Amino acid sequence: SAAIDTVTPDYQLIRTFYPIAKFINGIGISIDIPSQILEFKEVPFPTNVGTFLEPLLGDGGLLLVFVALPILIFLLDIISYFLLKSQSALGLFVWSNIVLVVLFSFFVPKYNAAYMYLFISIYLAHTIFNRRILNNIRFGGGHR
Numbered sequence: 319s320a321a322i323d324t325v326t327p328d329y330q331l332i333r334t335f336y337p338i339a340k341f342i343n344g345i346g347i348s349i350d351i352p353s354q355i356l357e358f359k360e361v362p363f364p365t366n367v368g369t370f371l372e373p374l375l376g377d378g379g380l381l382l383v384f385v386a387l388p389i390l391i392f393l394l395d396i397i398s399y400f401l402l403k404s405q406s407a408l409g410l411f412v413w414s415n416i417v418l419v420v421l422f423s424f425f426v427p428k429y430n431a432a433y434m435y436l437f438i439s440i441y442l443a444h445t446i447f448n449r450r451i452l453n454n455i456r457f458g459g460g461h462r
Contacts, residue, residue, distance in 0.1 A: 319344075322375065322380065323450070324454055325376055327376060327378050327382070328377065329378060329379075330374065330438075332349065332351055332352065333430065334374060334377050334430055335430065336351075336430045336431075337435045344350045356372065366424065366431065367425050368426065369423065369424055369426075370423035370427045370428075371383055371427075373427050374387065393436060394416055397416065398413055401413035401416070408441055409441060412438060415433070
């Protein structure tokens, strides 16, 4: 409740899509990126820990939390389900990282960390590449 009382949303999705914002800032497009280190609050002792709600609250307030939170939870669940179902080493590695992110989400938002984007992207590229290569090998690739 302390986060809800003190956060004023800036109505940008910079906190939610932090790695993308950092990349855009890194290629020369100037964006005002807020710090991920939170201010200390007395609740009842000093802490600067934010839950997984903090990026959503900071980006769009309670409205974004109510809209995006079910989507975020469902998306993480469905991605985790398909990764676990794949039974590949890379799929299980990414799945275990998502489980760790969800485990720590009570203390700190990690679904918007660069490594999550990286691991999921690598898995998707690996899967697409393997399916394309296997289909070409299996069906002769159209060359006769």
